[in-house]
Amino acid sequence: MVVENPSDSGIILRVKGPLEFKCELDNTDAPHVYKLISRTFEILRSQVKSDSCVLTLCDSPVIIWPNKKFHATPEEVTTNTICEDLQQWIQTDEPESTGKRSAKKKNKKSSAASVVKLQLMTEVTKPGPLSGLVLCRKVQNSHFVSTTLPMDCIVRASSSDTVKDVCDRLMEELTKQLDEMEKVTLQHIKGTTLLTPEPLHFLLPDPKGLVTVVYPAGMPDTQLEAKRQELHRHFELPDDRPYFRRANAYHFPNEPYRDGYLRNPHLVLTHPSLEDGKVYLVQGIYSYHHYMQDRMDDNGWGCAYRSLQTICSWFQQQGYVERCVPSHKEIQQALVDVGDKQTAFVGSRQWIGSIEVQAVLNQLLGVTSKIMFVSQGSELASKGRELANHFLTQGTPIMIGGGVLAHTILGVAWSETTGQIRYLILDPHYTGAEDLQLITDKGWCGWKGPEFWDQTAYYNLCLPQRPKVI
Structure with missing residues (x-):
C-alpha cells in the first residue's frame, strides 16, 4: 500500500502497464499450484528489477531504463534531472522550436499535485546477434493458467526530487504491489481458476491521503467486507462510511469521465465572504443532472427528477449503492410500486416534489431522508444552523421544492453571530451542453442569497441520510 496526498502541491508519478502472468501446471494438487504461482510471481519480480524493464513518459519521447544505471533518452534526461522538468517533454498542440515539447498550460493556479503518467514496458530485443529458431514438440497433459496483471503504482515527488530517485521508488512500489497481488491470488484461488488481482487507489481523510489497495477483480463488494473492516482498523477509520468500496x-x-456528466462543478467557485462566517459543503462526488440530458426532453417539468438523479449519483459514487442513476420512467415506476401513484403515471410528464423524492430514495436505494417544512421562503434565511449541521454530519445534496420549481442545495455559508447566509445552488433547469465555464459564469451552479427564494411560497426540503455501512 502506498500513501500519498493529492491535495498537496507537487507531482504524483503514476506508472501503469500490463505484466503477463503465465503458469503451466503439471497437476492440480493445491501445494503444487501454490508453489508454481509463487514461482511465477518471483519471475515477474525479477523482470521488474531487470535491465529490460522500461518506463516511457506518456505523450513524450522520454524513455527510461531505471535498472540500467539509469539510462534514458533523450540525453538531456539524466540522473540529476528533477521530476518537475519531465513535464516540459510532454506533448501538447504547441511544440516549441527547440525540439522539446511545451508543458501543458494550466487555466487556473492550483495547489493540487499534478499527475505525470508513465507506461511500464519490457524491452524484448536483446543486444548482439539474433539466435536461430528452434522448434520442439512435447506431448503431455497440463493446465495452462494465463492472465494479465494491471500494474498501477503511484509515488509523490517534491520539487527537488530527481527522476532517478523517484524511479527507484517506483520500482520498489512495483515490487511491493506484486507481493500484494501474490497474496490476493493465493487467498482467492479456486482449483486452477485465478481471480486477477486489481489495484485501486482510495483518497482517505487528511492526513492519510491516497492509499493503494489490491482486490480480486470480479469479486463483488459484498464479499469483501472483512477486507474492508481490516483496512478500516489499519487506518483508524470510522465503521459508518464506505471508504474502500470500488465506487x-x-x-x-x-x-475524463466516460459518461459525459460534469462532476462537482462547485469546486471552481469562490466561497462568499461573510463576517464570522463558515462554509459547509456537500462531501464527496456527485454528477450534475439537468434538463435535456440523456436524450430526454423534460424541459418545464423534470427539475425534481434531475435533482433526485444528482442525489442518486452521490450515493452511487460514494459506494453506498451499486445501481445506476434511475431514469425518469424508473423513478415513476418506483412511485407506482410504493402505491404513491397510479399506473398511468409511468411515462407521463407530471411533476414530483420532495415527498416523492424521499419515497424513491427509500424504494430504490434503501436510503432514508428527513423532510424540512418551510411555510414561506422568507423563513429559509433562519435555517442556517439546521442546514450547516446537515452538511457537517451527512454531507449529502439536498433537494428543495417549492411551487413548481425544484433545486439542489450543495452547501451553505452561514454566520452564527450575524445570521447572514448564502446557499450553494445547483440548478436542474439548465438546458445547455456540459460547459463548466458557462454553467458557473451564468450562475447555474453558484452562491445565492436569501432573496433567491420566493419569499411567500412554501418549501419542502428532502435531506437524505447516510447509511451506516463499511
Missing part, C-alpha cells in the same frame, strides 16, 4: 476509487484529475 470510491480515486478519479485522477487528468482522466
Whole structure:
C-alpha cells in the first residue's frame, strides 16, 4: 500500500502497464499450484528489477531504463534531472522550436499535485546477434493458467526530487504491489481458476491521503467486507462510511469521465465572504443532472427528477449503492410500486416534489431522508444552523421544492453571530451542453442569497441520510 496526498502541491508519478502472468501446471494438487504461482510471481519480480524493464513518459519521447544505471533518452534526461522538468517533454498542440515539447498550460493556479503518467514496458530485443529458431514438440497433459496483471503504482515527488530517485521508488512500489497481488491470488484461488488481482487507489481523510489497495477483480463488494473492516482498523477509520468500496476509487484529475456528466462543478467557485462566517459543503462526488440530458426532453417539468438523479449519483459514487442513476420512467415506476401513484403515471410528464423524492430514495436505494417544512421562503434565511449541521454530519445534496420549481442545495455559508447566509445552488433547469465555464459564469451552479427564494411560497426540503455501512 502506498500513501500519498493529492491535495498537496507537487507531482504524483503514476506508472501503469500490463505484466503477463503465465503458469503451466503439471497437476492440480493445491501445494503444487501454490508453489508454481509463487514461482511465477518471483519471475515477474525479477523482470521488474531487470535491465529490460522500461518506463516511457506518456505523450513524450522520454524513455527510461531505471535498472540500467539509469539510462534514458533523450540525453538531456539524466540522473540529476528533477521530476518537475519531465513535464516540459510532454506533448501538447504547441511544440516549441527547440525540439522539446511545451508543458501543458494550466487555466487556473492550483495547489493540487499534478499527475505525470508513465507506461511500464519490457524491452524484448536483446543486444548482439539474433539466435536461430528452434522448434520442439512435447506431448503431455497440463493446465495452462494465463492472465494479465494491471500494474498501477503511484509515488509523490517534491520539487527537488530527481527522476532517478523517484524511479527507484517506483520500482520498489512495483515490487511491493506484486507481493500484494501474490497474496490476493493465493487467498482467492479456486482449483486452477485465478481471480486477477486489481489495484485501486482510495483518497482517505487528511492526513492519510491516497492509499493503494489490491482486490480480486470480479469479486463483488459484498464479499469483501472483512477486507474492508481490516483496512478500516489499519487506518483508524470510522465503521459508518464506505471508504474502500470500488465506487470510491480515486478519479485522477487528468482522466475524463466516460459518461459525459460534469462532476462537482462547485469546486471552481469562490466561497462568499461573510463576517464570522463558515462554509459547509456537500462531501464527496456527485454528477450534475439537468434538463435535456440523456436524450430526454423534460424541459418545464423534470427539475425534481434531475435533482433526485444528482442525489442518486452521490450515493452511487460514494459506494453506498451499486445501481445506476434511475431514469425518469424508473423513478415513476418506483412511485407506482410504493402505491404513491397510479399506473398511468409511468411515462407521463407530471411533476414530483420532495415527498416523492424521499419515497424513491427509500424504494430504490434503501436510503432514508428527513423532510424540512418551510411555510414561506422568507423563513429559509433562519435555517442556517439546521442546514450547516446537515452538511457537517451527512454531507449529502439536498433537494428543495417549492411551487413548481425544484433545486439542489450543495452547501451553505452561514454566520452564527450575524445570521447572514448564502446557499450553494445547483440548478436542474439548465438546458445547455456540459460547459463548466458557462454553467458557473451564468450562475447555474453558484452562491445565492436569501432573496433567491420566493419569499411567500412554501418549501419542502428532502435531506437524505447516510447509511451506516463499511
